[in-house]
Amino acid sequence: MTATPDDGAPNAAATDLAQSPFLSRFRPRGPVWLATPALFVLLLVLAYPLGIVLWRSFSDPAIGIDNYVWFFQSAVNRAVLQRTFVVAAWVTLACLICAYPYAYAMTIVGRNMRLALILCVLVPFWLSGVVRTLAWVILLQDSGVINSMLRGIGLPPVKLIRTLPGVVIGMTQVLLPFMILPIYSVMKGIDTRLLPAARSLGAQPWKAFLQIYVPLSLPGVYAGAIIVFILSLGFYITPALLGGPRSILLSSLVQNQVLSLLNWGRGGAMGVVLLVATFLLLAIAAPLMRQKHTASRREV
Amino acid sequence: MKKFARAVALTMTCALALPVWAQDKPVAGEVKEGSLKGKTLTFVSYGGIYQDGQVAALKEFVDKSGVTLLNDGPTEIAKLKAQVDAGNVTWDVVDTADLPPYVHCGTLFQKLDLSKLDVSKIPPGQVGECSVPAMNYGVVLMYKNETYKDNPPKSWADFFDTEKFPGVRAIDGSGDPTGGLIEQAFKATGGDPKAMTSDDIEKGIQKLRDLGPDTIYWKTGAESQQLAESGEADMVMMWTGRAMTAVKNGAAYTPVWQDWLVVMDQLTIPVGVKDTDAAYALINAYLGANAQAVLTETTSYTPINMDARPKVDEATAAFLTSTPERNAQGYQQNIPFWVKNFDLAAEKWNALLSGN
Numbered sequence: 001m002t003a004t005p006d007d008g009a010p011n012a013a014a015t016d017l018a019q020s021p022f023l024s025r026f027r028p029r030g031p032v033w034l035a036t037p038a039l040f041v042l043l044l045v046l047a048y049p050l051g052i053v054l055w056r057s058f059s060d061p062a063i064g065i066d067n068y069v070w071f072f073q074s075a076v077n078r079a080v081l082q083r084t085f086v087v088a089a090w091v092t093l094a095c096l097i098c099a100y101p102y103a104y105a106m107t108i109v110g111r112n113m114r115l116a117l118i119l120c121v122l123v124p125f126w127l128s129g130v131v132r133t134l135a136w137v138i139l140l141q142d143s144g145v146i147n148s149m150l151r152g153i154g155l156p157p158v159k160l161i162r163t164l165p166g167v168v169i170g171m172t173q174v175l176l177p178f179m180i181l182p183i184y185s186v187m188k189g190i191d192t193r194l195l196p197a198a199r200s201l202g203a204q205p206w207k208a209f210l211q212i213y214v215p216l217s218l219p220g221v222y223a224g225a226i227i228v229f230i231l232s233l234g235f236y237i238t239p240a241l242l243g244g245p246r247s248i249l250l251s252s253l254v255q256n257q258v259l260s261l262l263n264w265g266r267g268g269a270m271g272v273v274l275l276v277a278t279f280l281l282l283a284i285a286a287p288l289m290r291q292k293h294t295a296s297r298r299e300v
Numbered sequence: 301m302k303k304f305a306r307a308v309a310l311t312m313t314c315a316l317a318l319p320v321w322a323q324d325k326p327v328a329g330e331v332k333e334g335s336l337k338g339k340t341l342t343f344v345s346y347g348g349i350y351q352d353g354q355v356a357a358l359k360e361f362v363d364k365s366g367v368t369l370l371n372d373g374p375t376e377i378a379k380l381k382a383q384v385d386a387g388n389v390t391w392d393v394v395d396t397a398d399l400p401p402y403v404h405c406g407t408l409f410q411k412l413d414l415s416k417l418d419v420s421k422i423p424p425g426q427v428g429e430c431s432v433p434a435m436n437y438g439v440v441l442m443y444k445n446e447t448y449k450d451n452p453p454k455s456w457a458d459f460f461d462t463e464k465f466p467g468v469r470a471i472d473g474s475g476d477p478t479g480g481l482i483e484q485a486f487k488a489t490g491g492d493p494k495a496m497t498s499d500d501i502e503k504g505i506q507k508l509r510d511l512g513p514d515t516i517y518w519k520t521g522a523e524s525q526q527l528a529e530s531g532e533a534d535m536v537m538m539w540t541g542r543a544m545t546a547v548k549n550g551a552a553y554t555p556v557w558q559d560w561l562v563v564m565d566q567l568t569i570p571v572g573v574k575d576t577d578a579a580y581a582l583i584n585a586y587l588g589a590n591a592q593a594v595l596t597e598t599t600s601y602t603p604i605n606m607d608a609r610p611k612v613d614e615a616t617a618a619f620l621t622s623t624p625e626r627n628a629q630g631y632q633q634n635i636p637f638w639v640k641n642f643d644l645a646a647e648k649w650n651a652l653l654s655g656n
Contacts, residue, residue: 075656076650076651076654076656079654079655079656080654137523137526141530141532142532143530143531143532144530240519241523244513244516244517244655245515245517245652245653245654245655246655247655248653248654248655252654253654256646258378259376259378260377260475260646261646262377262381262404264378264381
C-alpha cells in the first residue's frame with residue numbers, strides 16, 4: 001500500500017512486467033507456479049491442522065456426533081455463539097463508520113497529510129494488541145480517564161469496562177486498520193473527475209456522491225467488512241480483559257475446553273461450528289455483494 | 301538355640317539392609333557430586349520472577365550435579381497431553397496448579413516413588429500420589445479500608461453478605477474454579493462444606509451469581525493487583541503474592557486472614573520422561589531447606605520445607621503463610637471432592653463466567 005499520489009493506474013506497471021520478454025516465457029505456467037509456495041504453506045499450516053481439528057471433533061473421545069450434541073444442548077454455548085456474532089456485527093459497523101470518512105479524507109488531502117494519516121493508522125497497528133487493550137482498561141475503568149473527565153465536568157460516570165460496549169470500543173480500535181486500508185486502496189483508484197461530471201449533468205453534490213462514488217467504493221467496504229467481521233469472531237484477549245461475564249466470546253470457551261479441561265473433541269467441535277457458521281454467513285452475503293459489484297461496474 | 305539363631309538372622313538382615321538403606325535414602329536438598337554430568341533436564345514452570353526464583357533455588361543442584369538445566373514454559377496441561385499422546389515427552393519436571401496432578405494422576409503424571417524423595421520436611425497433608433508441593437501461597441480476602449472504615453468484613457461470610465457489606469466484589473476468574481471459594485459460598489447458604497455433594501456445587505455457584513452483575517472476575521494476577529491499586533473494587537479475592545505487591549505499591553487494603561484459602565503449586569514428573577531418576581534428583585534437591593529459603597527470598601512465596609529460614613523484609617513476612625498463626629487460620633479445600641467433580645465444577649464455573 002504505497003502512498004504516492006500519482007499511482008492512479010496501478011495496473012500499468014503490472015502490464016509492463018507481464019509483457020517483458022523474460023516473464024512471457026513463463027506466462028502459461030507462471031501464475032500457478034507463483035502460487036505454489038503460498039499453497040504449500042496453507043496446506044501445511046492451515047488445511048492439515050484444520051483436518052485434525054475436524055477429525056477430533058468427531059472422534060474424541062468416541063466416534064460420533066456427541067461433541068456437537070453437547071454443544072447445541074448447552075444454553076451457555078448457544079448464548080455465547082450468538083453473542084459472538086452480534087459483537088462481530090457491532091464491531092464491523094463501528095469500524096465502517098469510523099473508517100469510511102477517514103479513508104475518504106486520505107484520498108483528498110495533500111501528500112504530507114496523507115502520510116501523516118497513514119502513520120496514524122499504522123503506528124497502533126505495530127503495537128501488540130495486548131498493550132492496546134490494557135491501555136483501554138486504564139481509559140475505560142470506573143476510576144479511569146474517561147470517567148474522571150466526566151466527573152470533572154459534573155456529569156455522571158458511565159459504566160464502560162466489563163460491558164459489551166466497552167468490548168466493542170476496544171475491538172473497534174484494534175481492528176480499524178483492517179477496515180481503513182482496503183477501503184482506501186479502492187478509493188484511491190476511483191476517478192474523482194466522475195463527481196464533477198455527474199454534477200455537470202445536473203446531480204446534487206450529495207446525490208453524485210451517493211450514486212457514483214459510494215457504489216464504486218463498495219468493493220473496498222466489502223473486503224474490509226469481511227476481514228473485520230471474521231477477525232472479530234476469533235477475538236480472545238480484548239473481550240477477556242475489557243469484558244465481564246456477559247461479554248465472553250466463543251474463543252474463551254474454546255480455550256477453556258482445550259487448555260483447562262483437555263476436551264479437545266469439544267473444543268474442536270466449537271471451532272468447527274464457528275467456522276461453518278461463518279461460511280454460511282459469507283455464502284449468504286457473497287451473491288449480494290457480487291450483484292452490487294457488477295452493478296457499480298456497469299455504471300462506470 | 302533356635303531363638304538365638306533367629307536373633308542372629310535378624311541382626312544379620314538388619315546389618316545387611318541398614319547400609320543399603322542409609323546409602324539410598326535421599327535427603328532433601330542433597331545431590332551427589334557430578335552424578336548427572338552430561339545429562340539435560342527441562343524444567344517447566346510459569347515464567348516471570350517465579351521461575352527465575354526456582355532456577356535460583358536449583359543453582360546449587362545444577363552446580364553440584366553437573367546437569368544442564370533447560371527452562372521452558374509456561375505450563376500448559378494441553379501441551380503436556382500433546383507430548384504424552386505423541387510419545388515424545390520433552391518436559392522432565394513440570395510445575396502445575398494444585399488440581400491437575402490429581403485429575404491426571406497416572407495418565408499424564410507419574411505416580412511418585414517416595415523412596416526416591418525426602419518428603420519429611422514438607423508440611424503435612426501436601427504430598428499427593430503424583431505430586432509434591434512446589435511452594436505454598438494463599439488466596440486472601442482484601443478489603444478497601446476507605447469503604448468499610450470501622451466495620452470491616454471479618455470472614456468469607458461477610459464477603460457473601462451484600463446487605464451488611466455493600467460494594468463491588470472481585471473474584472479470581474483466571475482459570476479453573478477455586479474449590480475453596482465455592483465451599484465458602486456453599487457455607488454462606490447455610491450448608492456444610494464437609495458434607496458437600498455434587499448437587500451442592502450449583503448452590504455455591506448460585507451464591508456467587510447472587511453477588512450481582514457488578515462482580516468482577518479478574519483474568520490475571522496483574523489485573524487483580526491493578527483493581528486494588530486503582531481502588532476499583534471494595535473486596536478483592538487475591539493471591540498473597542499479588543496482595544503483598546499491591547500493598548507495597550500503596551493500595552490501602554487490608555487482608556482478612558480468617559479462612560484464607562490454602563493453595564499450592566505442584567511439582568510433577570510427566571509419564572514417559574527419558575530419565576526419571578534425574579527428574580527425581582531435581583525435585584529432591586528443590587525440596588531442600590536452603591533451596592526453599594532462596595525460593596522465598598527471590599519470589600516471596602511460602603517455602604514448603606519447614607526448616608527453611610528465609611531472610612525477608614517486613615512487608616513480605618506479613619504475607620508469608622507458613623507461620624503457626626497462619627497455619628491455624630488457613631482453610632484447605634476438599635481436594636478429593638473437587639478432583640472427583642472437576643468436570644462438573646468447571647462446567648458450572650464456565651457458565652457463571654460467561655454470564656449464564
